[in-house]
Amino acid sequence: MACLMTSVNNYPFRLRGTIIGLLDAMYGGSAAIFAVIYAGSFVNGYDKGNEQKQNLKGYFLLCAIVSGVASSAAIIFLKLLPQNDRLSHLDVQENDNRSNASIEEDHDIVDTNIIGEKGGYSILIDIDFQYLFWIANIGGGTTLMYMNNVSSILESFHLMQYNSFLSTLTPVAGCVARIISGYISDRLVYRIPRVAILLFWLILLAITQLLSIFFLHNFTILVINSIFIGSALGSVWCLTPTIVSELFGTKHFGWNWGWMMISTAVGTAIYQRIFAAIYQFYIRPGDGLTCYGLKCYRWTMLFTFVTTLYSIILIIGLLQRINLAIKRKKSIKANIEYSDHISSYDDDQAQLEL
Numbered sequence: 001m002a003c004l005m006t007s008v009n010n011y012p013f014r015l016r017g018t019i020i021g022l023l024d025a026m027y028g029g030s031a032a033i034f035a036v037i038y039a040g041s042f043v044n045g046y047d048k049g050n051e052q053k054q055n056l057k058g059y060f061l062l063c064a065i066v067s068g069v070a071s072s073a074a075i076i077f078l079k080l081l082p083q084n085d086r087l088s089h090l091d092v093q094e095n096d097n098r099s100n101a102s103i104e105e106d107h108d109i110v111d112t113n114i115i116g117e118k119g120g121y122s123i124l125i126d127i128d129f130q131y132l133f134w135i136a137n138i139g140g141g142t143t144l145m146y147m148n149n150v151s152s153i154l155e156s157f158h159l160m161q162y163n164s165f166l167s168t169l170t171p172v173a174g175c176v177a178r179i180i181s182g183y184i185s186d187r188l189v190y191r192i193p194r195v196a197i198l199l200f201w202l203i204l205l206a207i208t209q210l211l212s213i214f215f216l217h218n219f220t221i222l223v224i225n226s227i228f229i230g231s232a233l234g235s236v237w238c239l240t241p242t243i244v245s246e247l248f249g250t251k252h253f254g255w256n257w258g259w260m261m262i263s264t265a266v267g268t269a270i271y272q273r274i275f276a277a278i279y280q281f282y283i284r285p286g287d288g289l290t291c292y293g294l295k296c297y298r299w300t301m302l303f304t305f306v307t308t309l310y311s312i313i314l315i316i317g318l319l320q321r322i323n324l325a326i327k328r329k330k331s332i333k334a335n336i337e338y339s340d341h342i343s344s345y346d347d348d349q350a351q352l353e354l
Helices: 002-010 013-041 056-077 100-111 127-148 150-156 160-187 194-215 219-248 253-281 298-353
Strands: none
Touching: 002 013, 002 219, 002 253, 013 056, 013 160, 013 219, 127 150, 127 194, 127 219, 127 253, 127 298, 150 160, 150 219, 160 194, 160 219, 194 219, 194 298, 219 253, 253 298
């Protein structure tokens, strides 16, 4: 949160997606790095079914040491630049066939907050924020639920030998998606809204969940899930904070993004409880605590598919509201310019009469 808040304010709007994508890529990629470390040095035969051999104490000690070092470095080096020293001179090259006047008009509208500077508790009753709040709840909650239960899924289909591979593949895919989504959203920001790019990833997520309802036991589908579900989560974590700052400004960004993180956390907890309830319901007597077969996950994947479809409807609605807000700002700007022109004309006429 501290790194994100500082970078959003230090870098210009036209680089915001790329900067947030890179920061989130480090956040998501760290999971892959630690998964490799765990698989190489701490698993100790757990992937062969011997749970007691894994060295969890040593692994958690390593995580604590690394976290302490990273936090200390942030305290020392992380700072918010003074207004005059911020990196506002940086920009990205644009290719656009429209007139320069049209491009500049869009720059003026989108560079400033589209909806208006909002934050705190009052933003929770803002309809545009509610759209984004539930999109984050569903997009983040469904993907994190799946990622948290990859080991259980593999165990159900007797594929635990691929646990380390898939546990590494998912965060790597998310890391790459963060960078790509952030960079593309910057390149196309004045032609295609960032919300439309997020819509693309949620459609892919829905397709993946639909396939999982029928073919989750297939290893190829598990690999596809790891790639696209990880990518969908990466795009949500990259584009959502960028969209929040774009719609509601940066003055209250920390508070606004905090609400989004709460939304994702609550969504993850809810979907996890649903997953656990369905999983336990289908455990057969004699199988202990493990549920085997596609039946353990079919209803969960169906539920996440339906809710993801709902998030797609929400994001289409938000896209329409953003377009209307931009049109309103353009109209207001045109009216102000017209009024200034008339006032200037009247002043000139008065001077001529004198």
